[in-house]
Amino acid sequence: MPKALPIGIENFEEIIANDYYYVDKTLFIRELLDLRGKVNLFTRPRRFGKTLNLSMLRYFFENTGNDEKNEKNRALFGNLKIMECGDSYVSQMCRYPVINLTLKSAKQNTYEDSCFKICEEISDEFKRHEYILTKKILSKKECERFCRIMNGEANLNEYSGSVKFLSSCLCKVVGEKAVILVDEYDVPLENAYFHGFYDQMVNFVQSLLESALKTNDSLHFAVITGCLRISKESIFTGLNHLNIISVMDRSYSEHFGFISEEVDQMMSYYECESRMPDMKRWYDGYTFGNTDVYNPWSVIKFLYDLNADKNSYPKPYWVNTSSNEIIRDMISRADWETKNQMEQLVNGGRINICVHEEITYEDMYASGENIWNFLYFTGYLTKRGERLEGRKIILTVAIPNEELISVYENVIMGWFEDKIKKQDFRDLYKAMEEGCSDDMCEIIGEQLLSVISFYDNAENFYHGFMTGILSQSSKYIVKSNRESGNGRSDLTMRTPSLRGRAFVLELKVSEAVTELEKDAEAAVKQIYDRKYMDELKMDGYRDISCFGISFYHKDCEVRFGGKLSVSLQQGDISQ
Numbered sequence: 001m002p003k004a005l006p007i008g009i010e011n012f013e014e015i016i017a018n019d020y021y022y023v024d025k026t027l028f029i030r031e032l033l034d035l036r037g038k039v040n041l042f043t044r045p046r047r048f049g050k051t052l053n054l055s056m057l058r059y060f061f062e063n064t065g066n067d068e069k070n071e072k073n074r075a076l077f078g079n080l081k082i083m084e085c086g087d088s089y090v091s092q093m094c095r096y097p098v099i100n101l102t103l104k105s106a107k108q109n110t111y112e113d114s115c116f117k118i119c120e121e122i123s124d125e126f127k128r129h130e131y132i133l134t135k136k137i138l139s140k141k142e143c144e145r146f147c148r149i150m151n152g153e154a155n156l157n158e159y160s161g162s163v164k165f166l167s168s169c170l171c172k173v174v175g176e177k178a179v180i181l182v183d184e185y186d187v188p189l190e191n192a193y194f195h196g197f198y199d200q201m202v203n204f205v206q207s208l209l210e211s212a213l214k215t216n217d218s219l220h221f222a223v224i225t226g227c228l229r230i231s232k233e234s235i236f237t238g239l240n241h242l243n244i245i246s247v248m249d250r251s252y253s254e255h256f257g258f259i260s261e262e263v264d265q266m267m268s269y270y271e272c273e274s275r276m277p278d279m280k281r282w283y284d285g286y287t288f289g290n291t292d293v294y295n296p297w298s299v300i301k302f303l304y305d306l307n308a309d310k311n312s313y314p315k316p317y318w319v320n321t322s323s324n325e326i327i328r329d330m331i332s333r334a335d336w337e338t339k340n341q342m343e344q345l346v347n348g349g350r351i352n353i354c355v356h357e358e359i360t361y362e363d364m365y366a367s368g369e370n371i372w373n374f375l376y377f378t379g380y381l382t383k384r385g386e387r388l389e390g391r392k393i394i395l396t397v398a399i400p401n402e403e404l405i406s407v408y409e410n411v412i413m414g415w416f417e418d419k420i421k422k423q424d425f426r427d428l429y430k431a432m433e434e435g436c437s438d439d440m441c442e443i444i445g446e447q448l449l450s451v452i453s454f455y456d457n458a459e460n461f462y463h464g465f466m467t468g469i470l471s472q473s474s475k476y477i478v479k480s481n482r483e484s485g486n487g488r489s490d491l492t493m494r495t496p497s498l499r500g501r502a503f504v505l506e507l508k509v510s511e512a513v514t515e516l517e518k519d520a521e522a523a524v525k526q527i528y529d530r531k532y533m534d535e536l537k538m539d540g541y542r543d544i545s546c547f548g549i550s551f552y553h554k555d556c557e558v559r560f561g562g563k564l565s566v567s568l569q570q571g572d573i574s575q
Contacts, residue, residue, distance in 0.1 A: 002021075002270055003021040004019075005020065005300050005303055005304050005307070006020040006022070006300070007300060007301065007304055010055060011055050012052060012056040012076065013055075013073075015052075016076045021266070021269070023266070023296070024080050025052075025053060025255050026060075028056070028057075029060055029092075030085050031252055031255070032221075036221075037241075037243035038219070038221055038222070038241040038243070039222045040221070040245060041224045041236075042225045043225075043226055043229055043245070043246045043377060044225070044227070045295075045377075045379025046227060046378070046379070047295070047296070048257045048297070049255075049257060050183060050184070051183050051225075054181045054225060057179070057181060058098050058100045058181060059073045060073075060082070061092060061094070061095065061179050062097070063095055063097060063098075064094070065173075066131070070094040074093055074094060077093070095176060096174070096176045096177065096178060096220055097167075097170035097171065097173075098178065098179045098181065099170070099181065100128075100183075101121060101163065101180075101181065102182075102183040103118060103182065103184050103185055103187050103188050103205075104184035105121065105187075106187055106188035106191060108191070110197070114188055114192065114197075115156065115159075115201075115204060118159075118188065118208075119152065119156075122159055122163070123150055123151070126146060126162070127150050129166065129169075132146075132169055132173040135173045137172050138169055138172065145158065145165065146169060149165075160208050160211065161208075161211045163180065163208060163209075163211070163212035164216050166178075167216060168216075171218035177217075177219055177220035178218055178219060180212055180213070180219060181222070181223050181224075182224045182225070183224075183225050184225060184226055185205065185209065185224050185225070185226045186227055187226075188201050189205060189235075190227075190228075194325075205235060206235050209224075209235065213236075227378050227379075228377055229246065229357050229358050244357070246357060247286075247289075247376075247382075248357070248393075249288075249289050250291075253289030253291035254291050256293075257288065258293065258295075258296045259291060259292065259294070260284075260294070266303060267303075270306065270307055272306045272310065274310075275310070279299065279314075281401065281402050282403045285382060285400035285404075286382045286400050287384070295318050295400075295401075295403070297317060298318045298403055301317040302314055315403075316403045316407055317403070318407075320379075324407065324411050326364070326371075326374065327407075327411045328414065329365075330342075330365075331411070331415050332415060332419075339452055341372075342408075342452050343454075345398065345408070346408050346409065346452065348398075348399075348405075348456060349398070350384055350396050350397065351396070352394050352396050353397055354393070354394055355376075355392070355393040355395055356370065356373045372397065376395065379400075379404075380408075381397040381399060382397060382399075383396070383397060384396045384397060384398045405454075408454075409454055412451075412452050412454070416452075417468050419451075420472055421472065425443070425469055425470075425472050428443045428469065429473055431443065432493075433501060435545060435560045435562075435563070437559055440547070440549075444469070445554070445555065445556055447465070447469060448551075449554055451465065458551070462509060462551045463480070463491075466490075466507060466549070467480050467491065473493075476494060476501075477495070479491070479493075489504045489527060489530075489532040490505055490507045491505040491507070492504055492536065493505070494536065498540040498541055499542065501544075502536045502544045502545075503545050504536065504545070504547070505546070505547050506523040506524070506526050506532070508522060509551050509552070510550050510552040512552065513552045513555055515550070516550045516552055516555060516556070517550075517559075520550040520557040520558060521559055522548070523547075523550060524546065524561035525548075526548075532546070533546060533564050537564060542565065543563065543565060545561075545563040546562065547561060548561055
């Protein structure tokens with residue numbers, strides 16, 4: 001029986017002790033020790049293994065103060081790559097006190113609640129090190145301060161300096177400087193931005209991190225993770241020894257996310273090699289440094305589904321609600337240039353951006369470049385090339401894979417649905433009732449110019465586009481037949497009363513703008529050839545009109561195909 005996949009498990013000990021499938025990332029430890037960065041900030045997209053890697057570092061480096069527990073932690077690494085690297089690395093095991101702090105749960109609606117959550121995490125970390133109180137090394141004053149923070153009785157000023165204080169206490173007791181691990185440091189900042197208390201949270205996070213990392217004689221080294229660098233000036237002021245490793249850097253590039261060799265091994269282990277093309281098309285495509293990287297969360301989720309059914313379809317597993325909202329907000333604010341760039345991307349194209357590694361949420365909408373940088377560093381775009389122009393780094397970026405394209409399409413269609421709900425389409429319905437195809441063409445064309453289209457999935461896009469517009473009528477019921485696959489017309493529109501009006505619409509996607517007129521006429525002919533109006537007639541409708549509509553990118557053509565009028569007395573049909 002194959003090993004279980006660690007869905008949502010981010011604790012290294014739990015994965016190894018319970019024999020889950022583990023992609024060995026322990027050479028991350030070797031690179032950290034070789035490069036010797038004092039304070040290392042790793043920025044990677046969400047769910048790319050940051051939390052699990054920090055957990056791994058904790059179990060490798062931590063001297064828990066308990067020899068039996070230290071031996072258990074050593075045993076976790078028994079069959080992993082780091083143990084083959086030599087004594088200079090293995091000798092670092094279980095040597096240092098470790099402070100392990102996560103800020104990822106600070107997602108509350110108010111500043112007070114978010115700060116409380118951070119302070120609660122700090123208190124829990126103090127409780128984890130409560131053993132040092134029994135060593136009788138700390139002064140009475142230090143013990144009292146330690147207990148206040150541990151018991152949640154400290155004030156905000158004490159909490160803001162608590163990580164530095166804890167490292168000092170641990171250094172005294174253990175006799176080694178502390179390793180500080182801070183996971184998802186930017187989550188409270190992102191949350192604060194969306195809930196309106198960004199400046200307050202910046203000040204608190206700055207004081208918390210600065211005191212621990214800037215002038216701390218009890219610090220051995222630190223590893224911090226997040227999605228964005230945010231701004232060195234506002235968060236890491238004066239931190240001259242800060243080493244920032246982003247998705248652009250070649251160092252550490254294979255330690256977050258899965259590389260091709262690792263995915264090949266997983267697919268072979270779970271006997272899913274035949275589905276490798278789907279895995280690659282949907283979840284590969286990221287470039288960190290010069291390394292090709294898969295989304296690890298989506299790889300594991302797809303393998304989990306394939307384990308149950310080898311014919312499972314790939315899905316968009318990787319969803320970040322906040323970033324999706326930013327894409328949505330960006331579209332709503334976008335000018336023509338930005339919309340054209342977005343359209344180019346969702347249709348498989350590429351755009352060039354000037355890199356700005358320091359981004360603040362406040363400045364996100366200051367320029368189009370900031371938005372594209374945000375999407376790049378959070379994993380919604382990836383590098384396809386780079387060059388130096390003068391003093392500026394220019395990246396060629398694209399949407400990484402099918403999973404992300406589906407996210408963009410869903411966000412775009414959701415935005416469009418919200419947009420059209422605010423509009424009045426009575427002129428369109430009137431034009432349909434009067435059989436005025438020119439007016440219909442003009443109104444539909446105006447809407448096409450305002451939306452972001454994805455032509456690789458053109459038929460579904462235009463079908464959803466028309467369904468959304470027509471569904472705004474309070475007078476008519478719109479029925480889409482595309483999903484049922486029943487060979488009927490694309491769309492029907494009818495009044496609830498059989499004495500009212502009914503419409504049949506057939507849609508075509510043209511291969512060139514010169515084909516629009518021909519295809520619109522062909523759509524009308526199809527309605528008659530396949531007797532699409534007969535179903536409405538059999539239902540009892542007496543006044544039925546039909547239209548053929550063809551699309552090519554932002555252009556459309558509408559043809560009125562006439563109407564069927566059913567006599568009340570004799571049931572005859574006149575066209």
